[in-house]
Amino acid sequence: EVYLEAIDHARQSGRGALVLVPEISLTAQTVGRFRSRFGEDVAVLHSRLSAGERYDQWDLIRQGRVHVVVGARSALFAPLANLGLIVIDEEHESSYKQDSAPRYHAREVAEHLAFERGCALVLGSATPSLESLQRCHVGAHGGVRWARVEMPDRPGDAVLPHVQVVDMTRQFAAGRRSIFSEPLTERLKQIVSRHEKAVLLLNRRGFANFLMCRECGCVPECPHCSTALTYHERTHELVCHSCGRRWPIRAWPDPGTRCPNCGSRYLGAYGVGTQRVEDELHTLFASFGCTAQDVQVIRMDADTTRERGAHQRLLERFDDASCAVLLGTQMIAKGLDFPEVTLVGVINADTTLKFPDFRAAERTYDLLEQVAGRAGRGERPGEVIIQSYWSTHPAIAAVASHSRKTFLDTELAARKEAHYPPFTRLSNVIVWGANHAEVKKTAGDIAAAVRVVCAQAGGKRDGADASYWEVLGPAECPRSRIKDRWRRHVLVKCPIDVSPGPLLSRCVKKLALPAGIRVAIDVDAFNLM
Structure with missing residues (x-):
């Protein structure tokens, strides 16, 4: 609503507005809201459009027949005349940085564009980037003034969800071997009995992280990349997520299993991906006496959203269902607004914490805080269950206590001492x-x-x-x-x-x-x- 009011103000002044969203999956939902307010005065630009569709939208903008543009980072270069407002939603997202030539960050281009056009730039996020927070702390950057405006309360009567962190080492010590901890299992059972909806996050697609031979220890790797291959159970393939190459294979206990190194049939699947969690959910719900008609499991990751329009179809299925679980990677963590969602579960909060990247903790905090925000957006209160083997980490503790300061104090001190952004x-x-x-x-x-x-x-x-x-x-x-x-x-x-x-x-x-x-x-x- 804040964005809509700001755009309405720009339009009443006879100026146009540009709105950037980080994920193509958010575009349809965002465009629906904007078109309900501004009618056909909205154009859409993103990479999933065909060349013809993109040209048609671009031409409408160039001719001045539409004045509100919604799209991914490349929409910054739309030929929108008399620009009065630029909005970057979820500004902390790394997808706003283009890694191939020409390399640019949408925030930096937008700042320069706003300075040249004399228009306002609004960066919106529940978890602002440390770079943006630092600029607001200093008060200026690039010759323009930066100011921070906080909105601590949720819209209407909605309250922040209760967050529970489950230490998976204790679950294992108690003899529990399931992907789902005891608290998460109980809450999923309640979701089914109450005919509510849940969102489950696991930021890793595929069935298993890798295959490993139990006899010789061989882990199949891509011969073209320095990465272990990910096992996809549905297609019985090993897939390289770096170059996209695929090899047919079957994992133990299939009788056709063969280790590529020693020929052993004990080539087992290790780790957890979204495909495996989907299978485990079906098994879990069956143990509750539920059928696929009672509760739908909708998986949303890079494998299920390859086809054009798949994002919107999956989200519409979830919206139309009376009881459903939306399972996915980080694309489901932000921007989605479903008031019926009362439970958010994070299968493994540690997947991004151990990356060899100084931003690993920040990205983990952002992801967990964003996905936690999907719960309790309606009349019913929400609950978040975070499963972790590193439950004491400041990023996880900050999400559990709804205290960003808990994380910022530790992270900023470490960044400043080591001379990393936002200080350099x-x-x-x-x-x-x-x-x-x-x-x-x-x-x-x-x-x-x-x-x-x-x-x-x-x-x-x-x-x-x-x-x-x-x-x-x-x-x-x-x-x-x-x-x-x-x-x-x-x-x-x-x-x-x-x-x-x-x-x-x-x-x-x-x-x-x-x-x-x-x-x-x-x-x-x-x-x-």
Whole structure:
């Protein structure tokens, strides 16, 4: 409603409005609300449109026949005349950063666009990014004023849901081996008996994380990427989620199972993915005496939403059902508004905590807080059950207590001490190619060149010196090989008020790159994998 009022104000002033959403799955629901308010004065732009549809929408905007544009990050470049308002919903989302050329962050482009057009920029989120919070704390950035406005209360009479964190180590010690803890099982049973709805989050698709031979310990890996293959039970395939290649295989106890290394048939599935949770839910509900007609299980992940319009069809199924469980990855964690949802369950809160990324804790907190917000949005109170093997982590504790300060105090202190954003700018120089030796040498040459220039620009480290420059690496990327290309990177930290792009670009251009070696400079990097 805040966005709608702001857009209405812009339209009454004769100006247009641009609204960005992080997920294509949110576009249909968002557009429905906007069209109910502004009629046919709304255009939609996102990558799932066909070329013809995208052109038609673009042409309507160019001709000035529509004045409200809703879309993903690329909608920033819509030819909207007389722009009066830019809204970025769920501004903390990493999907607003484009990882391929041209590399940009929608927030930074929107800030520049708002400055040039003289319009307002509204960043909305229940979990604002640390970069945006820091800019509001300072009060200015890029020559414009930044201000923070808090809305602590939920709309109407809705109250924040009760959050319970279940320590899965204790569940295991008590002899429980199910994916679902005892509290989550009991609440799912109540959902069925009361004909309510639930949302279950597991940020990992597939049936199992990997297969492993019980006799020789072999874990099948992609021969083209440095990643273990994910097992998909429905299609009996091992799938590489980096390059997309697939291999047919069957896991134990199927009699056709064979280890690719030793030939043993004891090739077992380990870990949990959304496919397996879906199967376990059907089994659980059957133990309650329920049929598929009594409670629907709707899975929403990258595998079930490949077809055009699949997002909207799955959400409509969930909306139309009298009793249902929506199971999915992070795409279900934000922006969805279903008043009938009274339970949110997180199958494993630890999946993102252990990533080799300094933002791992922030992303975990954001994801848990966002998905918790799906519960209790109507008249009935909501409950959230978070299953974790690291229940004392500040990010999880902050969600349980509804106290963002619990998380921020710890996280900001660690970031400041280590000179990471939001107190510095972080650039990632990535080198890749088919020849491992040349990739390694080129990354080393770039690191040496950057160190020389940075030493001249930044001097020496002195406590929390804001003028400090630092070069880390070169080192292998966490995903050291993708699609037969070896990858190494160099991280560069610099002061917040410096533009490192030109300096890094000069360092790379001075080098004679070998044939087949590619280099990318990602300023304000989000993906360090």
